[in-house]
Amino acid sequence: MATLERIRSKGGVLVAVMIGFALFAFIMTDLLSSGSSIFQRSQMEVAEINGESVSIQDFQARVSEMEEYTRLNSGESSLDAEMVNRLRDQAWNQLINEVIMGEKYQELGIEVTSAELLEMVTGTNVHPTIRQLFSNPQTGAFDKEQVINFLRSKQYDPTANFYWTFVEQQIINERLFSKYSSLLENGMMVTNQWVESEANARNTKVDFNFVVARMTSIADDEVSVTDGEIETYYNNNEEEFKQDASRDIEYLTFDVEPTEEDREQTRQRLLEMREDFSNPEIDAAQFVRINSDIPFNGRYLKAEALDEEIRGFVTSASENEVYGPYFEDDTYKLTRLTDVAQLPDSVRARHILLRQNPQNPNEANEIADSLINLLNNGANFAELARQYSEDQGSAVNGGDLGWFRQGMMVKPFDDASFFGNKGDIVKVETQFGTHIIHIQDKGVPTTKYQLATLGREVTYSSQTYQNVYSEATKFAALNNTAEKFNTAIEEQNLTKRYGRNLNKNDRQVGALESPRQLVKWAFEAEPGDLSPIYEFGDQFVIAVLTDITEEGTMPLADVRSRIERQLLNDKKKEVLTERLQQEKESGKSLQEIAESMEEEVQSATGIDFSAFQVAGAGVEPALVALAVFSPENELSDAVAGNNGVYLVEVTNKEKAEVDTEQVKQQLARTLESKVSYQLLQTIREDAEIVDNRANFY
Structure with missing residues (x-):
C-alpha cells in the first residue's frame, strides 16, 4: 500500500x-x-x-x-x-x-x-x-x-x-x-509532385491590387430560384440537413429566496448569541467552529488589511470586545477582537522534517530531541538537514525555506516561526511530521490583530419555502394548459424562460441546477403538455413542451429559406462573374472597372500561398490562390470567393529559396497529425451507434 x-x-x-x-x-x-x-x-x-x-x-x-x-x-x-x-x-x-x-x-x-x-x-x-x-x-x-x-x-x-x-x-x-x-x-506518402507544387507555392510572395464585386450589389429580385432548383439541391445534399432528436420547452421559475422576515430572524439569532460570544471565558475560536457558517481564521492582520468598518472597530476596541451584528455577503456577522500582537510581516527560517514511523510513533520525536541536543552543542544545522531531513525540496539547501509570510505554512509551523525569537531552535508537530525549526531572521514587527468572526448566512425559512411552493402549486392548478400558461405569464408580468434544442442526454437547461429530470420529461411529453412541479436547487419549475424535432433529415419546409439563400448567392456570383469578365475583356483598367462597379481598388502586399486571409477581403482562399498564380502586370479572370467576385492585378512577385526537404518533412508531419486527430473521429462517424443512456440516467 x-x-x-x-x-x-x-x-x-x-x-x-x-x-x-x-x-x-x-x-x-x-x-x-x-x-x-x-x-x-x-x-x-x-x-x-x-x-x-x-x-x-x-x-x-x-x-x-x-x-x-x-x-x-x-x-x-x-x-x-x-x-x-x-x-x-x-x-x-x-x-x-x-x-x-x-x-x-x-x-x-x-x-x-x-x-x-x-x-x-x-x-x-x-x-x-x-x-x-x-x-x-x-x-x-x-x-x-x-x-x-x-x-x-x-x-x-x-x-x-x-x-x-x-x-x-x-x-x-x-x-x-x-x-x-x-x-x-x-501507408501514406508525400509524393515528389506534391512537394514540388507546395514548394513552388511557398517560394512566391506577391503584391497585388484587387477589386471585389460584392453580392449585396445585386438585389434579391434581380435573380430567381425555382421550386425545382430548391428541391433538387435538397435531394442532392441530404447530408447537410441531418439532425439529432431535440426538444424545445418554455418554463417558469418560482425562486425560493429569504424574505425580510427571514433576514430579521437571522439578525435576532445573532443578537441572542452576542453575550456568550463576548464572554472572555469562552474560547472564541471554538465558539465560531461550532456556531458559525464561516470558518475561524486565526491569522493576525494589519489594520489596513481589514475592511474600513472593522478597521475602525479594532483600532479602538479592547480585547474580547464584540462588534455587530453587521451585514456583509448575505451574512450577518459578529466580530470579536481576540488578540493584539507585535508581529513581523515575514520570517526567514530553515527546518529539518522527520516523518512519523507508524511502527514506532515516538521515533521521530526521539531523533528530534537528539538533533536539538547536537545543535545546542554547536552542530552544523545545514549538514544535519541534508543528512536527516525528509523534506527533499529544502534539504539540499540545508533546510533553508527562505523568507515567507504568515499563512504560507501550516498553522503550528507558522505560529512557532512568527511568535518565536530570532535565533530560537524549536520543535513543532504538524500533520507532516516533527519539525526542528531554526528562526534565522524576522522582519520589523508591527501591530496586528486577531479576530474571530461569527457569521450566520441569511437563508429562507421553512415557512418561506412552503409559501413559494404553494404559489407554484396554485399556478400549476389554475393554468394547466399551454394557452392558460402563456396567458397567465403575460397577465401577471412574469418572466418566461426558454430551453431550445435540448438533446436527450443534456444535463443543463439555462441556469437551472441539475435539471436532468426536466430533460427526460421533455422527451416523454407531447407538444402542449405541462410538466409536474420540479424542484431544482432553490427553484420550483413548471415547463411546457413547445416543439419536437425527431432524428433524421430536416423537412424541406424547415430548410427551404436556407437553401434559397444559398442558391440566390450562387446565382449572384454567376451574374457578377460574367459582369466582371465582360469589363475585363472590354480593355478597361482595374481602376476603370472599379469605378464602373462603384467599388474601390484595394491593395495587399507580401501574400504567399499559406496566407489565411487578405485585409479588406477577409478569409478568401480563392483570392489568395488567384493572386499567387496570376501573371505579373496582367489583369486576371474573374473568380468567385466566399464574399464576392474578384479581379486581381499582380504588381510584384518575389521568389525565395525554399528547402524542399523541409517542405517534405512538414507535409509528412501534417499527414501524421491528420491520422492522430482524425482517425478515431472518422471511424466513429462511420459506426452505427444507438444511444439509450437517456432511458437510465
Missing part, C-alpha cells in the same frame, strides 16, 4: 495522456438470461454499437470501475454529481472506442503479446506512464526495482491489484491504437 500511496500522486495525469480507452468492465451476471424475453432485454440495453448490444449492467460496472479509479487517484472518499456525470461520459466514449477499434484490431490481427507488455513495464523501452509512476522521487530516474516489487506484492493487496490492472489495460489499449494508426501513417 505504501507504494500505491506514492504513485497515486502521479496518477492523476493518466487519463489525460491516454488515447481514452479504459479497462474492460468486470463481466456481471446477466440478470435477464433466465426466462427473459427479447422485449425485456431491449429494455435493459444502454447501447448498440455496430450490432453489439451493451446492457446497462455492464455499462454501469464500467462506470463504477472508473469512479473507483478516480477515488484512488484523488484520495477522495466520494465524488460529486458533476464528476460522476463526467466519468459517465468518459466511460461512454471509451466503450464506443473499444468496440469499434476492437473490430479493426481483430480484422487485422493486431495484438499486444505478454512479452511486449513485459517490455513496456520493465524493459529497455518502458512506457511513459510506467516511467512516470515509478520514478525515483529524489533523482527523477526510472526505478525498475520499484515496479518489480510492486508486481510481487500487489497480489496481497486487492486495491493495488485493481489499480495496476486498470493502468495495464490503458497502456495495452494505447499500444493497440498506436499500432493501428502506424499502419495508416506508413
Whole structure:
C-alpha cells in the first residue's frame, strides 16, 4: 500500500495522456438470461454499437470501475454529481472506442503479446506512464526495482491489484491504437509532385491590387430560384440537413429566496448569541467552529488589511470586545477582537522534517530531541538537514525555506516561526511530521490583530419555502394548459424562460441546477403538455413542451429559406462573374472597372500561398490562390470567393529559396497529425451507434 500511496500522486495525469480507452468492465451476471424475453432485454440495453448490444449492467460496472479509479487517484472518499456525470461520459466514449477499434484490431490481427507488455513495464523501452509512476522521487530516474516489487506484492493487496490492472489495460489499449494508426501513417506518402507544387507555392510572395464585386450589389429580385432548383439541391445534399432528436420547452421559475422576515430572524439569532460570544471565558475560536457558517481564521492582520468598518472597530476596541451584528455577503456577522500582537510581516527560517514511523510513533520525536541536543552543542544545522531531513525540496539547501509570510505554512509551523525569537531552535508537530525549526531572521514587527468572526448566512425559512411552493402549486392548478400558461405569464408580468434544442442526454437547461429530470420529461411529453412541479436547487419549475424535432433529415419546409439563400448567392456570383469578365475583356483598367462597379481598388502586399486571409477581403482562399498564380502586370479572370467576385492585378512577385526537404518533412508531419486527430473521429462517424443512456440516467 505504501507504494500505491506514492504513485497515486502521479496518477492523476493518466487519463489525460491516454488515447481514452479504459479497462474492460468486470463481466456481471446477466440478470435477464433466465426466462427473459427479447422485449425485456431491449429494455435493459444502454447501447448498440455496430450490432453489439451493451446492457446497462455492464455499462454501469464500467462506470463504477472508473469512479473507483478516480477515488484512488484523488484520495477522495466520494465524488460529486458533476464528476460522476463526467466519468459517465468518459466511460461512454471509451466503450464506443473499444468496440469499434476492437473490430479493426481483430480484422487485422493486431495484438499486444505478454512479452511486449513485459517490455513496456520493465524493459529497455518502458512506457511513459510506467516511467512516470515509478520514478525515483529524489533523482527523477526510472526505478525498475520499484515496479518489480510492486508486481510481487500487489497480489496481497486487492486495491493495488485493481489499480495496476486498470493502468495495464490503458497502456495495452494505447499500444493497440498506436499500432493501428502506424499502419495508416506508413501507408501514406508525400509524393515528389506534391512537394514540388507546395514548394513552388511557398517560394512566391506577391503584391497585388484587387477589386471585389460584392453580392449585396445585386438585389434579391434581380435573380430567381425555382421550386425545382430548391428541391433538387435538397435531394442532392441530404447530408447537410441531418439532425439529432431535440426538444424545445418554455418554463417558469418560482425562486425560493429569504424574505425580510427571514433576514430579521437571522439578525435576532445573532443578537441572542452576542453575550456568550463576548464572554472572555469562552474560547472564541471554538465558539465560531461550532456556531458559525464561516470558518475561524486565526491569522493576525494589519489594520489596513481589514475592511474600513472593522478597521475602525479594532483600532479602538479592547480585547474580547464584540462588534455587530453587521451585514456583509448575505451574512450577518459578529466580530470579536481576540488578540493584539507585535508581529513581523515575514520570517526567514530553515527546518529539518522527520516523518512519523507508524511502527514506532515516538521515533521521530526521539531523533528530534537528539538533533536539538547536537545543535545546542554547536552542530552544523545545514549538514544535519541534508543528512536527516525528509523534506527533499529544502534539504539540499540545508533546510533553508527562505523568507515567507504568515499563512504560507501550516498553522503550528507558522505560529512557532512568527511568535518565536530570532535565533530560537524549536520543535513543532504538524500533520507532516516533527519539525526542528531554526528562526534565522524576522522582519520589523508591527501591530496586528486577531479576530474571530461569527457569521450566520441569511437563508429562507421553512415557512418561506412552503409559501413559494404553494404559489407554484396554485399556478400549476389554475393554468394547466399551454394557452392558460402563456396567458397567465403575460397577465401577471412574469418572466418566461426558454430551453431550445435540448438533446436527450443534456444535463443543463439555462441556469437551472441539475435539471436532468426536466430533460427526460421533455422527451416523454407531447407538444402542449405541462410538466409536474420540479424542484431544482432553490427553484420550483413548471415547463411546457413547445416543439419536437425527431432524428433524421430536416423537412424541406424547415430548410427551404436556407437553401434559397444559398442558391440566390450562387446565382449572384454567376451574374457578377460574367459582369466582371465582360469589363475585363472590354480593355478597361482595374481602376476603370472599379469605378464602373462603384467599388474601390484595394491593395495587399507580401501574400504567399499559406496566407489565411487578405485585409479588406477577409478569409478568401480563392483570392489568395488567384493572386499567387496570376501573371505579373496582367489583369486576371474573374473568380468567385466566399464574399464576392474578384479581379486581381499582380504588381510584384518575389521568389525565395525554399528547402524542399523541409517542405517534405512538414507535409509528412501534417499527414501524421491528420491520422492522430482524425482517425478515431472518422471511424466513429462511420459506426452505427444507438444511444439509450437517456432511458437510465
